Amino acid sequence: MSVKPSLGPGPLTGPTVVPDNYFREIHNWTELLYLFNHTMSQCYVELNEDTKRVVLFVLYLAMFVVGLVENLLVIYVNWRRSGRVGLLNLYVLNMAIADLGVILSLPVWMLEVTLHYTWLWGNFSCRFTHYFYFANMYSSIFFLACLSVDRYVTLASTSPFWQHNQHRVRRAVCAVVWVFSAIIPLPEVVHMQLVGEIEPMCLFTAPFETFSTWALTVALSTTVLGFLLPFPLIVVFNVLTARWLQKQGRPEGWRHRRLVCAYIAVFVICWVPYHIILLLVSLQGTHISLHCYLVQLLYFFSDVIDCFSMLHCVANPILYNFLSPSFRGRLLNAVVHYLPKDQARAGARASSSSSSTQHSIIITKEGSLPLQQAPSQREPELPAPSLPQNTSSPLCNVISQLSTRKHSASP
16 A cells, blocks of 8 residues: 655645555556546545635734744854854854744745645645755754853863864854755655646655665654654753753752743654654554544644644744843844934943843853863953942052143243
């Protein structure tokens, strides 16, 4: 038996079960679509497709507007700071760029849903849009895993090599992540093409004889690379970071534990339902047999689950940037430049007060450095020297007398 799975955003056909020997009589995609339409299971569940399309349109639109603003602000603020040496700023910046790439693909999925999955932009855009989405999706997940690992290593490591070469290592890791993420989607994207002439649809179309094998291979690789490998790294190293900070007796340890729970919970909510449905749809009809009503519900809600998986692009800027007092201070500094002078002075004072608060090392570790770090790499915050208003000194008296004579001698 063969069945069409869902692999990422896009249309998903109903639970169609087709005997393998039927393929011998199929010569083109039109005949295949005809076969799909005439071999549907008799099991039917009353589900409102119009309501689902409206809900998806609203969700895509909301995520696009909010995610676009958030990630552009994160990129702008961190890019302005790129001249300074940041600890984990490079991973945060690259993750925001990847999240922005996913956000920029949302209008296409939004229009596709509105047009009932009719693809009007040609065969090249069918492949490129899916490639662009998947490459940025993998990049965002990998940068999040790298951020979790790097944060703990920076705190706990006393290796001289790491102390002197950590920035070079980060740049190399970022380059490897982008290259690796650009290669992973290729086996799937090469099999994306338009199906149908009157109302074309952008579908995954592997060869008939090996379709089930291709679909299952792509689904398993997506789950392994996009979840099973990065998720343990994110959990383990975030927990290790929280425990290390707790052992150091940091007073804000309770806040670190709450943030770690938030990091893990958001990742689970976004990606666990996505990968469960992806595997079930890929296995259905070839390796497992589900009840027809369950299959109907599975195919109906798969598009909604795909949409919810993109919420990570909206949640990441909040968790890893906007919760940081340091980031909010730098954001306010950036806004101050575009305000009138009176408002700019008030904003600068507020920004200075906000920046003086040490930011939690769990988020971006910008406010402090590990105690083991080399003195040359530390950036301590020193209090500004101040003198009382009535303070006087011999030097001040001399300067005052000279100034008085100069004014008296001038006409």
